[in-house]
Amino acid sequence: MDKRKGRKDSQRQEVRVKTNEDIRYPEVRLLGDDGEQIGIVSSSRARQIAEEQGMDLVEISDKAKPPVCRVMNFDKYRYELKKKQQEAKKKQTVIETKEVKFRPKTEEHDLDFKIKNILKFVEKKNKVKVTMQFRGREIVHAQTVGMEAIRRIADALREHCVIIQEPTMEGRFMIMFVGPKP
CATH class of the missing domain: 3.10.20.80 (Translation initiation factor 3 (IF-3), N-terminal domain)
Incomplete structure (x- = not known):
């Protein structure tokens, strides 16, 4: 600098x-x-x-x-x-990656609120990293409860955006990337 x-x-x-x-x-x-x-x-x-x-x-x-x-x-x-x-x-566009974090026990209303935020980010042509964090013994239920919760999020987003990367486990986090439709 x-x-x-x-x-x-x-x-x-x-x-x-x-x-x-x-x-x-x-x-x-x-x-x-x-x-x-x-x-x-x-x-x-x-x-x-x-x-x-x-x-x-x-x-x-x-x-x-x-x-x-x-x-x-x-x-x-x-x-x-x-x-x-x-x-x-001027002509180049910068695509930012935003991140929205969830927990497997996130309530329905909070889930809807965060999904609205994801849709706002996607409307502004940003990519969104959807992260589900597992704490303590929650990791045992990652493939059942966690996968069900992230699939619910993915289904809510499918009509408005593209899923760039399907949900994958990285340590104690389940990560999925979504982006704007072309």
Whole structure:
């Protein structure tokens, strides 16, 4: 976490591209501002051409032989890249996993209330981890009472959502995952 700005490094969107004096190849393939190919010239000549036009020399591809550089306004290029990244971020959806816990002896009214909460989470396009916890000697009845209770929950949810993972035992917990219908 960056202490100065209070945000994670992954949230920083800096463009790491060689420009102007950072480009030190013997010769480069130069593209003009409008994308036309100028030809293969020395790095110093390419910088001079960019300077004459009041633009920057920006490395496009260092993998090519010779490396490809373009004469352009670097600040405008960086701005457009940032805008593209913001648009991509807007379009992506984040699916959270919510968790709802039950006990095998949960009463009917409480069960209905928790099922309503699960349906609210699923409507918001979140996955839900349904966990049934067994304490003490309740574990003896996991395959009977516990399985019956979780099947009741699954039956109540089937018409509104998809069961991603059927109920399975993990230690003292019976776990089932449900998600929104596609």
